[in-house]
Amino acid sequence: MKIALIGGTGFVGTAVLEELLQRGHQVTALARDPAKYTAREGLKAVTADVLDAAQVADAVRGQDAVISAYNPGWTEPDIYNVFLKGTRAIVDGVKRAGTKRLLVVGGAGSLFVAPGVQGVDTPAFPAEWKQGALAARDALNEIRNETTLDWTFLSPAAILEPGPRTGTFRLGADQLLMNGDAPAKISVADLAVAIVDEIETPKHVQKRFTAAY
Numbered sequence: 001m002k003i004a005l006i007g008g009t010g011f012v013g014t015a016v017l018e019e020l021l022q023r024g025h026q027v028t029a030l031a032r033d034p035a036k037y038t039a040r041e042g043l044k045a046v047t048a049d050v051l052d053a054a055q056v057a058d059a060v061r062g063q064d065a066v067i068s069a070y071n072p073g074w075t076e077p078d079i080y081n082v083f084l085k086g087t088r089a090i091v092d093g094v095k096r097a098g099t100k101r102l103l104v105v106g107g108a109g110s111l112f113v114a115p116g117v118q119g120v121d122t123p124a125f126p127a128e129w130k131q132g133a134l135a136a137r138d139a140l141n142e143i144r145n146e147t148t149l150d151w152t153f154l155s156p157a158a159i160l161e162p163g164p165r166t167g168t169f170r171l172g173a174d175q176l177l178m179n180g181d182a183p184a185k186i187s188v189a190d191l192a193v194a195i196v197d198e199i200e201t202p203k204h205v206q207k208r209f210t211a212a213y
Contacts, residue, residue: 056093
């Protein structure tokens with residue numbers, strides 16, 4: 001497939017890029033500075049500012065699908081507003097390009113930990129992640145109103161960490177997956193497997209899902 005990747009130099013995006021290339025997909029990676037990407041077979045890096053919907057549209061036109069692992073960075077002081085601005089520009093740009101399939105990687109904070117209670121609203125939720133998590137939740141709520149795209153929103157497990165690619169994990173919907181009394185984990189390599197599996201064989205169109213061990 002021809003797949004556009006946004007955020008391909010980040011923690012999740014790097015793993016997704018590797019998984020896509022290993023499976024033989026043709027990847028167009030969007031970046032403000034394409035020089036951040038090392039030349040590889042199957043990879044084309046293009047200049048695009050994802051805060052600009054017109055630039056996104058130009059970059060993803062003609063692609064079979066778009067994967068957005070966009071995150072302005074946890075050190076961004078205005079992460080809430082920048083995250084939402086970027087996500088909105090990406091959704092708008094994909095629509096302008098006429099590409100139907102969009103998978104957005106969000107956070108685990110909007111997963112439910114009890115009836116009517118999302119993790120980001122609990123006292124134990126880490127303050128340093130809260131604004132980004134609130135932005136991802138609001139982005140999900142906006143995307144849920146999107147009817148023209150075949151969108152999917154993926155919330156990872158509560159604990160996302162480096163680790164091996166096993167190819168074995170559980171999938172869930174809107175509830176935080178647990179391992180006994182503790183939040184479940186997943187490696188970023190296996191999260192990438194879940195992402196590319198969903199692109200190749202869609203099972204959560206216009207839905208949110210999660211993945212964990």
